[in-house]
Every structure is written in structure tokens, then in C-alpha cells.
Amino acid sequence: MEDYQEYIESGRLEQYVLGDLDPAGQAEVESWAARFPQVRQELDELQAGLGVYAEAHAVAPPAGMRDRVLSRVLAEIGSAENATPAATISNAPLAAPAPTMRVSASNPRPAETYAAAPAASSRSGWAIAASVALLLSLAVNALLYSRWQQASSDLVAAQNSQARFAQTTQVMERRLNSTQEQLHVLRSPQEYKMVALAGTPAHPTARARVMYSTKEHRVYLDVQQLPALPAGKQYQLWALDKGKPVDAGVLAANTAAGDSIQQMKDIASAQAFAMTVEPTGGSAGPTLDTMTVIGNM
Amino acid sequence: MSDSPLISTPPAAEAALVERLRTRDQSAMTEFYDRYSAALYGVINRIVKDEEEAEDVLQEALVKIWHSMASYDNSKGRLFTWVVNISRNLAIDKIRSRQHRVGSRTQGLDDSLAAQRQAAPDTFRPEHVGLQEITSKLVPEQRQVIDLLYFGGFTQSEAAEELNLPLGTVKTRARTALKILAKLIR
Incomplete structure (x- = not known):
């Protein structure tokens, strides 16, 4: 037995309702629908769904259109109605002579052949x-x-x-925006306070700095030098507010390597910043003995 | 706007109208226009994006519906489904021939992306709750797929290419979206 469930999942029904199938494909869908009530039901549902969608876009046609369109439509279908009987009548004599001609061609009478000869030569010229x-x-x-x-x-x-060009442009635009943002941070000493983070005794060469806007509460981090991390670990930045550590987000790999400036989590208020080593994804509270750099505002 | 959605018109009322159209009752055409023109015009207009052209296509569609009435088979679907398909196909033929003429298919990219972005303000009509309700039921990704397939005349594979998605994802989104929509009239 054929599996109607599989057929339902195949996407053919959607193509059918969207008018995306050739006549053979349409017939195939219709025969499945005729054999399996489940397919029929699925098809009806899809059609109803599309109907809802179509109808949701209903727009009242502009004023004056009703009269224009209706009068033209009625004129057209009215004249077609009148023309139809005439057409059938004029079709009849056209169809009739055909057999007669065939009879005369297969059974030519001598007199007619004679008369037809000159006509035939001029006809062959035309041919x-x-x-x-x-x-x-x-x-x-x-x-x-x-x-x-x-x-x-x-x-x-x-x-x-x-399409490729548009994609490249989008990527470039995104990069440009982030570069401009970084430049703005670096160039606004009134807005952004620089906080130098110096290495703790265990990591004397580690250095980084935080740019902190007390007004906008934004925090950016720029790494100069940090020790390499063991696997499964990530640096996490903390803001110290009245001695209490507040999570300021974890460092992306390229930030930790000093390749780019990273915007961290917004911080409402802080007097100092510090960085610790935490399991990938960050921790809720700092692991103090891994503190790498710290600096006061 | 009609307060009873066309897609859920009682079959008996539909059958009566179909019968009158089949017997070449021209007054039935007027009634048909009054019931269906807003829905058909909305779809056509959304596809051809030009009022004058939309009017021409609507007229063509009505004439075609009148002449093809004999081939309408109510066991295959509702009258609304059938007439909206005729209108949609004519509208899509129109934009395809237009694209051939001026080669404006180059706009494929801006067209679809820009259309997505403008979709909301463009089609927002406060008197019409349907569209807003639908917008809230579908996630933007589903709407985007349905719009391309339905109003853009894209095939599923063309839509997959346009959106840079696997074909399977396009199929799933289309199916899920249509099922969600179908539930709205239950």
C-alpha cells in the first residue's frame, strides 16, 4: 500500500494549491486526494489556509472602478454570447467542403483536371x-x-x-558600523572614561583597559595582553560596585586575543573592573583566585 | 468589507451563484463582482503593484471566469479558491511578461527584500483586522515564504534560492504557515 502520510509530507500538496504543478502533476495530486480521504482533508485545509491569506489582503477597489469594469465585462461577455451562434453557423460550411474536396482529389474528373492545370502552376509559384x-x-x-x-x-x-555584491555590501556595512562605533568610543574622552586594568601579581604582564560611559552605562573592553587560556575556559569581566562584583559579560576569543574591541554588558554603576578565568559561558560569581587583571576608576 | 469571509461562505449560497453564472445570467456577474472583487483585486494588486494594471487584470479575470464557468468542479475546491487562482495566474502572467519585456527581473533582489521591508505600512488598513491577525499568527519567516510563493509567483525551489534556504525548509515553512492559516477559520 502506498503511504499517504509520506505523500502529504512531500510538499506536492503545497505546490498544488500554489498552482506550481503542470497538468500531469495536478492530476497526480487529484488522484491521491480521490483515493485517500486524509489527503483530501489535508488538501482542503491547505486551500482554506491560502484562501484566508488571500482574503486578508482584500482591498476595496478604487471608486468608479465598479462601473468601469462591470460595464466592460458585461459588454464583452454580452457580445461573445451573440457572436457564439454566428460563429458556429459560419463554422459549419467551412467544415462541410473538406470531404467533398477529398472525394474530388482521389477521384478526379478529366474536365476539372484540365481547368485546374494553369491554376496549379500559379499556385506552385506562390508555394x-x-x-x-x-x-x-x-x-x-x-x-x-x-x-x-x-x-x-x-x-x-x-x-x-x-546578489553576491549585495551580500558583501551588507557585511562591509556591518563592519563599518562597528568600527565607527569603536572609533567614537576611543575619541570621546569626556563620555568614556578609560580604566586601565593592570595584571595581578600572578600575571604581571597582563594588561587591558575598559572604556566606561557613566552616562550611557556602556562598557567596552580593549585587551592589550592576556595569558593564553586552558581549554574549556573563558575570560569574564566583572564590574565592582561598592565592593560587589557584577557580571559584565564574557570575552569573545578575538577580544581576548586583542584583535578587536568588544562591547560588554551595560553596567549601571562601578568603581572598579576586574577579569577572572571562568568555565566557558561564564559564572554567576567570580572565581577570585583566577583574577588576572584589575583596575580602579 | 464583507463580514462573512468568502472562504467560508455556505456551500449552498455558493452553488446558487455558480448555477446562475452557468446559465449565463448576467445579473449574476454583478452579484459576483460585489461579493468577490475586493478579495480578487487585493490579490491582483499585491502581485502587479499597479492600480491601472490591476484593474485590467481584474477585468480579464472576470471575463475568463464567466467563460470557464462550465469547467469549475466544486468537488475539487471552493469557488473562491478557483476564482482567486484564475486571477492570481493572470496577474503572475502579467508580471512575467513585463519582466521579459524590460528585463526587470534583475530587480529580483531589491524587489523581494524591499517588498518585505515595506510590507507592513503598505498593506496596513485599520478597517481590516484580518491581515493584522494573520501577521500576529505567522512568524516573519513564514510570511516571507508565503509571500514569495503566493504573491511573487516563485516556485518552491526559486524561493529557496532567493532566500538562501534549503528547499526542505521552504517546504516546511509553507506547510506550517498554511496549516496555521487554515485554523483561523475554524
Whole structure:
């Protein structure tokens, strides 16, 4: 037995309701729906969902459109109604002569052949002209087709390169923003106080600095030199407010390596900053014996 | 706006209208217009993004619906589903031929991204609660997929490429979104 559940999951039903299938695909979906009530139900639900979505976008057409559109539509369908009987009538005699002609062609009468001869030669002249025209038109079509193909593949290539370019631009924009932000921090001594963090006796060469805006409560960290970390550990910055440590966030690897300035967590108030080594992800409280650098404002 | 959603119109009322359209009752066309034009025009307008062109497409759609009425099969779906599909296909044909003409498919990128960004203010109509309710039910990623598939005329694979997502993700999002929407009318 075929697995209707698998068919439901296949995405074919969504394609069906979105009009994304050729007639063969549509027939396939319809036959599944006819055989399995579960598929039918799923299909109905998807259709209803799409209907809700379509209807949610309903817009009252602009004023005046009702009369314009309705009168044109009624005129068109009215004239088509009148034209239909006429068309069927004029179609009838067109269809009728065909068998007669076939009879006469397969069973020609001598008199008619004689009369038809000059006509045939002028007709063959026309036929040659028509063939030449057809050949020319085929050649031109082939040429235009190949140009069109070329143009559409050029277009695809251009689209791809545009997409790539847009992505690069986005990345560059993001980098530029963060660089500008860092520059602003470094260039605003009134706004950002520099707090030098010096190495503790255990790590005399360690050095870093914190830029702290007391007004905006923002904290940036710039590392000059920190000892390499054992695996599974991460540096964590702490603000000391009235002697109490407040988590200011963990350092990204490139920050710890001194490659970039990192914005840390906002700190409401602090008199000193310190850094400790904590398990990756940070700790709730500092492990004091791993303190690497510290500095007062 | 109609207070009873078209998608959940009682089948009997729908069948009566279908019957009148089939018997070539021209007054049924007027009634059809009054019931369905806002929904059809909304979809068309969202696809072609041009009022004048939307009006032309709506007119074309109505004529086509009138002439194809005989082929409508209510066992395959609701009248609304059928007519909205006809309108949507005509609208998508329109933008495709336009794209061919001026090669504006190059705008693919800005088009879709910009459309996403503008979607909210563009379509916000305070008198219409439906769209807001829907916006709150779908996450933006689902809406983005449905918009591309439904209003952009993208196939699932084209949408996957456009959004830089695996095809499977596009399929899942489309399916989840449609199921969420279907629940709204229960």
C-alpha cells in the first residue's frame, strides 16, 4: 500500500494549491486526494489556509472602478454570447467542403483536371515563395532564439553577481558600523572614561583597559595582553560596585586575543573592573583566585 | 468589507451563484463582482503593484471566469479558491511578461527584500483586522515564504534560492504557515 502520510509530507500538496504543478502533476495530486480521504482533508485545509491569506489582503477597489469594469465585462461577455451562434453557423460550411474536396482529389474528373492545370502552376509559384519566406522566417527565429537564450543566461549571471555584491555590501556595512562605533568610543574622552586594568601579581604582564560611559552605562573592553587560556575556559569581566562584583559579560576569543574591541554588558554603576578565568559561558560569581587583571576608576 | 469571509461562505449560497453564472445570467456577474472583487483585486494588486494594471487584470479575470464557468468542479475546491487562482495566474502572467519585456527581473533582489521591508505600512488598513491577525499568527519567516510563493509567483525551489534556504525548509515553512492559516477559520 502506498503511504499517504509520506505523500502529504512531500510538499506536492503545497505546490498544488500554489498552482506550481503542470497538468500531469495536478492530476497526480487529484488522484491521491480521490483515493485517500486524509489527503483530501489535508488538501482542503491547505486551500482554506491560502484562501484566508488571500482574503486578508482584500482591498476595496478604487471608486468608479465598479462601473468601469462591470460595464466592460458585461459588454464583452454580452457580445461573445451573440457572436457564439454566428460563429458556429459560419463554422459549419467551412467544415462541410473538406470531404467533398477529398472525394474530388482521389477521384478526379478529366474536365476539372484540365481547368485546374494553369491554376496549379500559379499556385506552385506562390508555394515556392511561401516556402522561401518560411525558411527565412525559421532562420531569423533560430537566430533570435539563440540571442534570447544568451540574453537570459547573461541576465542570470548578472543577477547572481548582484546578489553576491549585495551580500558583501551588507557585511562591509556591518563592519563599518562597528568600527565607527569603536572609533567614537576611543575619541570621546569626556563620555568614556578609560580604566586601565593592570595584571595581578600572578600575571604581571597582563594588561587591558575598559572604556566606561557613566552616562550611557556602556562598557567596552580593549585587551592589550592576556595569558593564553586552558581549554574549556573563558575570560569574564566583572564590574565592582561598592565592593560587589557584577557580571559584565564574557570575552569573545578575538577580544581576548586583542584583535578587536568588544562591547560588554551595560553596567549601571562601578568603581572598579576586574577579569577572572571562568568555565566557558561564564559564572554567576567570580572565581577570585583566577583574577588576572584589575583596575580602579 | 464583507463580514462573512468568502472562504467560508455556505456551500449552498455558493452553488446558487455558480448555477446562475452557468446559465449565463448576467445579473449574476454583478452579484459576483460585489461579493468577490475586493478579495480578487487585493490579490491582483499585491502581485502587479499597479492600480491601472490591476484593474485590467481584474477585468480579464472576470471575463475568463464567466467563460470557464462550465469547467469549475466544486468537488475539487471552493469557488473562491478557483476564482482567486484564475486571477492570481493572470496577474503572475502579467508580471512575467513585463519582466521579459524590460528585463526587470534583475530587480529580483531589491524587489523581494524591499517588498518585505515595506510590507507592513503598505498593506496596513485599520478597517481590516484580518491581515493584522494573520501577521500576529505567522512568524516573519513564514510570511516571507508565503509571500514569495503566493504573491511573487516563485516556485518552491526559486524561493529557496532567493532566500538562501534549503528547499526542505521552504517546504516546511509553507506547510506550517498554511496549516496555521487554515485554523483561523475554524
